[in-house]
Amino acid sequence: MDGPSGSGKSSSARGVATRLGLRYLDTGAMFRAVTWWMLERGVDVEDPRAVAALAEEPVLVSGTDPQAPTITVDGTDVAGPIREQAVTGAVSAVSTVPEVRTRLLREQRSIIGDGDIVVEGRDIGTVVAPDADVKLYLTADPAARAARRTAELSGADVAATEQDLVRRDAIDSGRATAPLRMADGALHLDTTPFTLDEVVDQIVALVQQARATTGG
Ligand SMILES: Nc1ncnc2c1ncn2[C@@H]1O[C@H](COP(=O)(O)OP(=O)(O)OP(=O)(O)O)[C@@H](O)[C@H]1O
């Protein structure tokens, strides 16, 4: 499941995985965890060579229970800190560094290799798992995405949130390695008019349809 920030990937992926008894992987959390580690060490995250030199250093562990996903770096639980503004502001820059992507791609494929999983990010259908049984590309209008995000963060400003989303969209879609794109064979779901429950229902129906077709 791919799509821009705030399109509903994490919530929908967790809902679908829970309903279907599958595991769940938030690949954005992995990029955020590496970014958090770089910031903690005072690495200049705008310097791709500095980031690349340390890309293999942090030890990440991702828990894949959709009802209680976890992420640790060097044994520290970073589930909270990786959602803070400092990380959100820096993560797109760190994600453009090929050495970071190569390292995380290896770990994502290793986790996916155990099967039965819903994975969400920006390049899952295009790069990480192009042979996935079902590929989805979620979108929503920027205003709806900003309103959703603002509702999560008390005191956040809708216009500033929308501006930040659009800025990250541009970096994620414009980077040379694994840019955000709809994968070949992916189904596009615009979540703007739907509630989260409606989106989960639609995706579960698509998965069941695909399973019926392939006998999987
Ligand atoms: N269809 C929906 N209708 C209303 N709110 C939604 C819907 N889908 C998700 N949300 C809410 O929008 C917010 C953002 O959703 P979510 O974190 O799932 O997006 P995302 O695409 O994973 O974003 P990111 O890539 O930044 O992690 C959450 O508060 C979530 O509860």
Ligand SMILES: Nc1ccn([C@H]2C[C@H](O)[C@@H](COP(=O)(O)O)O2)c(=O)n1
């Ligand atoms: N497969 C992925 C997942 C995430 N990223 C980058 C780009 C995002 O701006 C950032 C944070 O993701 P989020 O937590 O907002 O989903 O991580 C990526 O490049 N590839």
